[in-house]
Amino acid sequence: MAMKSALSRLSVVRSMESTRGATRYLSDGKGRILSEEERAAETIYIQKMERERMEKLKQKAEKEKAEKEKESADKIFRLVIEPDMGSKIAYSAEVSFDSGPRYVGHMRTKLHSVDSAMATAKPRLSSFSRNLAAVPAPQTPGLKCGPNGTTFVSSGIPDLDKILGGGFPLGSLVMVMEDAEAPHHMLLLRNFMSQGLVHNQPLLYASPSKDPRSFLGTLPSPTSSKDDKSRHSDSEQDKGLRIAWQYKKYMGEHHQNFDGNRSSGADDKQVFCNDFDLRKPLERHYFSGQRVDCVGIQDSTKLVALRDHCATFLAQFSRSDRTEGSSSCAGRIAIQSLCAPQCEHSNMEWDMLSFIKSLKGKLRSSNTVAVITFPPSLLSPSSSKRWQHMADTLLSVGAIPDEDKELARLLSGYQDMVGLLNVHKVARINTQVPVILEATTFSIKLHKRRFLTLECLNQAPVDGSSGSSYGTSGGCSGSSKTLDF
Amino acid sequence: MNDNQSLNLLDRALGLEQQSRPWPLSGRVVLIEDRVETTASFVLHQLIKRSLPPNSSNVVVFVAFANPFSHYDRVLRKLGCNLVTQRDNNRFFFFDMLMLQCPDGDEGKSKVGLVSLYEKIHKTISSLPEDKKSYVTVMIDDISLMEVAANGASDYVLDFLHYCHALTSEFGCSLVALNHEDIYSNTETPTFILQIEYLADILIKAEPLATGLAADVHGQLTVLNKATSHGLGSSRNKVYNFHFKVKENSVEYFYPGSRG
Numbered sequence: 001m002a003m004k005s006a007l008s009r010l011s012v013v014r015s016m017e018s019t020r021g022a023t024r025y026l027s028d029g030k031g032r033i034l035s036e037e038e039r040a041a042e043t044i045y046i047q048k049m050e051r052e053r054m055e056k057l058k059q060k061a062e063k064e065k066a067e068k069e070k071e072s073a074d075k076i077f078r079l080v081i082e083p084d085m086g087s088k089i090a091y092s093a094e095v096s097f098d099s100g101p102r103y104v105g106h107m108r109t110k111l112h113s114v115d116s117a118m119a120t121a122k123p124r125l126s127s128f129s130r131n132l133a134a135v136p137a138p139q140t141p142g143l144k145c146g147p148n149g150t151t152f153v154s155s156g157i158p159d160l161d162k163i164l165g166g167g168f169p170l171g172s173l174v175m176v177m178e179d180a181e182a183p184h185h186m187l188l189l190r191n192f193m194s195q196g197l198v199h200n201q202p203l204l205y206a207s208p209s210k211d212p213r214s215f216l217g218t219l220p221s222p223t224s225s226k227d228d229k230s231r232h233s234d235s236e237q238d239k240g241l242r243i244a245w246q247y248k249k250y251m252g253e254h255h256q257n258f259d260g261n262r263s264s265g266a267d268d269k270q271v272f273c274n275d276f277d278l279r280k281p282l283e284r285h286y287f288s289g290q291r292v293d294c295v296g297i298q299d300s301t302k303l304v305a306l307r308d309h310c311a312t313f314l315a316q317f318s319r320s321d322r323t324e325g326s327s328s329c330a331g332r333i334a335i336q337s338l339c340a341p342q343c344e345h346s347n348m349e350w351d352m353l354s355f356i357k358s359l360k361g362k363l364r365s366s367n368t369v370a371v372i373t374f375p376p377s378l379l380s381p382s383s384s385k386r387w388q389h390m391a392d393t394l395l396s397v398g399a400i401p402d403e404d405k406e407l408a409r410l411l412s413g414y415q416d417m418v419g420l421l422n423v424h425k426v427a428r429i430n431t432q433v434p435v436i437l438e439a440t441t442f443s444i445k446l447h448k449r450r451f452l453t454l455e456c457l458n459q460a461p462v463d464g465s466s467g468s469s470y471g472t473s474g475g476c477s478g479s480s481k482t483l484d485f
Numbered sequence: 486m487n488d489n490q491s492l493n494l495l496d497r498a499l500g501l502e503q504q505s506r507p508w509p510l511s512g513r514v515v516l517i518e519d520r521v522e523t524t525a526s527f528v529l530h531q532l533i534k535r536s537l538p539p540n541s542s543n544v545v546v547f548v549a550f551a552n553p554f555s556h557y558d559r560v561l562r563k564l565g566c567n568l569v570t571q572r573d574n575n576r577f578f579f580f581d582m583l584m585l586q587c588p589d590g591d592e593g594k595s596k597v598g599l600v601s602l603y604e605k606i607h608k609t610i611s612s613l614p615e616d617k618k619s620y621v622t623v624m625i626d627d628i629s630l631m632e633v634a635a636n637g638a639s640d641y642v643l644d645f646l647h648y649c650h651a652l653t654s655e656f657g658c659s660l661v662a663l664n665h666e667d668i669y670s671n672t673e674t675p676t677f678i679l680q681i682e683y684l685a686d687i688l689i690k691a692e693p694l695a696t697g698l699a700a701d702v703h704g705q706l707t708v709l710n711k712a713t714s715h716g717l718g719s720s721r722n723k724v725y726n727f728h729f730k731v732k733e734n735s736v737e738y739f740y741p742g743s744r745g
Contacts, residue, residue, distance in 0.1 A: 148559060350637035354586060357633045361583035364553050381671035386629060388521045389665050424521065431557040432527045434732050436700050 142199030156191030
């Protein structure tokens with residue numbers, strides 16, 4: 001038993017060493033948290049080191065086992081007796097490491113357990129991706145089957161798709177509450193529209209601006225699949241936990257399953273959700289065709305023009321209840337700032353409400369997703385609540401103040417944040433179960449100043465003295481808007 | 486009536502455990518209120534299921550402003566109730582009002598307004614055989630969308646609800662309606678919601694927890710069961726309070742703190 005305790009002590013020491021090592025890598029001595037690239041590089045380094053060490057140990061174990069199989073019996077006895085001399089426990093443990101087959105055996109069982117863990121992890125992994133694998137490949141690119149007979153289209157932001165459980169379901173109404181002073185909703189709108197154009201889905205865009213069509217020139221362009229791939233492996237490394245190396249060899253195939261529809265396809269057309277480079281404008285040929293309809297809503301009284309446009313647009317995609325799911329094509333409607341003050345209808349709240357209601361009613365029986373952005377502060381409180389109730393998926397975006405010292409101290413990665421995204425409601429079509437997310441507040445960041453990414457808020461470590469950034473990073477903000485932890 | 490075991494806290498709070506009458510809610514008005522954060526549509530679904538037990542002849546008249554039939558059909562099928570069959574058996578009447586728009590002003594004259602909707606409901610109920618009439622449940626999902634359909638003319642909506650209330654005394658049927666509480670909480674004189682609350686015999690409120698939503702607790706229900714005029718017993722209001730967790734095939738109700 002003493003032997004056992006010595007061994008466990010040894011392993012404890014070892015694990016302490018390894019964690020200390022890891023934290024040292026992470027916290028840069030002075031407690032400063034490293035930037036993401038640096039951290040990624042270090043994660044790779046740590047992974048390499050760990051792998052090498054494990055490899056070495058394994059080899060050693062094999063060799064020793066082969067050599068000392070026969071001559072071991074007496075030594076075991078001696079080793080078992082030896083540790084009784086209290087103060088020498090650690091030392092004897094070292095001895096046992098050198099020559100004791102018992103330890104070797106222990107080591108081997110350890111390795112074995114790792115292997116078995118991997119073996120058990122494998123079916124779990126596959127069951128995790130079952131939903132995607134079991135679903136037959138969609139006939140149309142850009143559509144994905146979801147639960148309860150719904151079909152998803154992508155929001156144009158890979159992270160948002162993941163957060164919402166697949167994307168925007170067809171037939172749903174998505175509302176984005178704008179920050180009245182910041183244009184963050186445009187980021188969501190642009191990606192949503194671009195994704196639709198890339199998938200060759202017809203688009204209806206309505207905006208209060210004088211020349212809505214000019215907005216198309218600001219749409220971001222999808223990255224080529226090669227860039228795409230490198231970026232994904234990058235981010236994968238980035239996020240890789242320190243233990244993830246164990247599953248490394250399973251990562252490849254898992255990826256092909258999981259991301260098969262995303263990065264392995266050489267052709268852009270096969271991708272469900274592209275990454276959009278915000279610096280590159282969308283090529284003209286995407287929106288030069290007849291598929292894009294632009295409407296100005298500034299001076300249409302009582303929204304009649306928009307209503308007509310929506311009706312004719314939705315008529316292309318109507319489905320009867322019977323043919324649900326056999327959707328061949330999907331459409332997208334993007335309406336920007338529906339209640340903008342420059343519009344004539346902006347003070348006719350009931351007209352806007354009845355427009356939304358009729359739009360929603362028609363959406364439900366068509367293969368279309370509509371995204372409406374609106375600044376809730378411009379509506380009366382009760383009206384704004386009504387709008388929120390009508391939304392199937394309700395998001396809100398907000399800017400973060402530039403020099404908010406308190407927030408900067410509270411959140412890690414504050415410097416890279418562009419804004420915050422709140423998820424208030426996730427569409428519940430054909431089900432009564434609400435979607436409860438782990439976190440509802442996400443930070444909007446620009447990866448390499450090009451790609452829009454969403455991340456959970458990470459609480460910054462206090463003073464960085466403990467260096468336990470991994471321990472506390474789980475603490476994401478709750479459901480409230482104010483960042484209370 | 487062997488399903489006494491399957492009655493949950495909400496059923497008990499609604500008084501559904503009473504065996505004396507075939508449909509305990511008959512003659513009563515149930516109002517369900519919810520918020521943006523917590524939807525209470527699951528209460529409606531449960532009441533549909535309770536109103537349509539397999540070996541009875543109860544009837545549900547459903548006025549839908551929020552979702553198409555396919556949605557309710559899918560949800561209820563998971564709860565173990567086939568709405569298509571019930572519809573074919575004339576036990577479930579579905580009025581799809583998703584596209585209803587009544588221009589304000591000429592309410593009485595137009596053929597698509599709330600008046601004609603009420604006439605349709607009335608006709609449906611009175612065409613039922615005599616023994617079924619008192620086991621009818623009229624359900625409205627939801628009142629705030631009805632207001633939108635009436636273009637903000639809440640008086641028409643109130644009139645409609647009063648008419649429906651009259652049905653409960655005329656035929657002895659029950660009325661169940663869903664509304665959103667937070668829409669009215671900001672107005673200075675929330676006359677509209679107060680009037681509806683006054684009509685209601687049973688008020689069910691769904692609220693999020695103060696500590697936010699969790700995966701195990703989706704919110705809390707407060708059920709206010711107003712005095713029954715039928716019994717001779719005590720006439721004080723009863724308040725029930727419990728938490729719930731919504732699942733696909735059922736809803737779990739439990740007292741606060743009784744779940745780890």
